[in-house]
Amino acid sequence: MKTKFFAAIITALMFVGAANAQTTKIGYTNVDYILNNLPDAKDIENKLKTEKAQYDKLLQDKIATFQAKYEDYQKNGATMSAVIKADREKELQSGQTAIQEFQQNSETALQQKQQQLLAPVLEKIDKTVKDVAKEAGYTYVFNTDAGPGTTPILLVAPDADNISDLVFKKLGVTPPAKTAAATTPAPATAPKK
Numbered sequence: 001m002k003t004k005f006f007a008a009i010i011t012a013l014m015f016v017g018a019a020n021a022q023t024t025k026i027g028y029t030n031v032d033y034i035l036n037n038l039p040d041a042k043d044i045e046n047k048l049k050t051e052k053a054q055y056d057k058l059l060q061d062k063i064a065t066f067q068a069k070y071e072d073y074q075k076n077g078a079t080m081s082a083v084i085k086a087d088r089e090k091e092l093q094s095g096q097t098a099i100q101e102f103q104q105n106s107e108t109a110l111q112q113k114q115q116q117l118l119a120p121v122l123e124k125i126d127k128t129v130k131d132v133a134k135e136a137g138y139t140y141v142f143n144t145d146a147g148p149g150t151t152p153i154l155l156v157a158p159d160a161d162n163i164s165d166l167v168f169k170k171l172g173v174t175p176p177a178k179t180a181a182a183t184t185p186a187p188a189t190a191p192k193k
Contacts, residue, residue, distance in 0.1 A: 027138040027163045032145045034125055034167055035118075037176045044117045051113060055106035062102060066095045125167070132166045 035041055073088050080088065133141045141163060146153050168175040 024139045025137050025161075026140045026142070026157075027133060027136070027161045028142045028144050028157050029129060029162065029164045029167055030144045031122070031125055031129075034164060034171075035121065037168070038121065038125075038171065038173055040121045040124075044114070044121070047117060048110060048114055052106075052110055055110070059099070059102060059106065062095075062099050066092070066099060069095065124171070128167050128170045129163070132163050132170050136163065136166060138163065 069088070070092055073092060077085060077088070129141055132138075138161075142153050142157075144153060144157075165175040
């Protein structure tokens with residue numbers, strides 16, 4: 001009796017699961033692909049290039065100043081008194097430390113600036129993907145890009161369920177021309193041995 005009861009429950013659950021599967025609509029997109037093809041991305045890239053150029057110029061100036069002091073120390077070090085020589089060595093060490101700190105600080109500042117500039121654009125993409133999914137009746141939308149050097153989350157999917165063009169249109173951007181990489185999820189690669 002218990003066996004028949006459990007069999008009936010399992011059968012009922014299978015029918016409910018099958019009914020739900022028929023009403024579930026799954027789509028996919030690639031957020032990086034959308035981001036890289038938005039005009040906002042080009043603006044962000046230009047702003048970051050400008051800021052990086054400013055940091056690079058200042059770094060080159062610091063290096064040139066340090067190099068000049070170092071060459072002067074090399075050239076005149078033998079004739080300097082012990083106190084002056086020790087002072088110049090200390091100055092060179094602090095100059096070298098300052099250059100290294102500036103490099104680290106400028107890299108950190110650029111990363112923070114990139115995150116600051118990307119955050120509203122990524123939020124806009126996320127909202128648009130959700131809006132498109134709701135309007136088109138998608139229950140789930142997967143991002144095919146799992147990150148650099150990783151296997152995509154979605155390995156096989158029909159082109160009809162790629163909502164990228166719908167997202168572009170909703171954002172008011174003409175979708176880029178189709179390429180094989182843009183329309184289908186990337187194939188899985190074999191792990192390195």
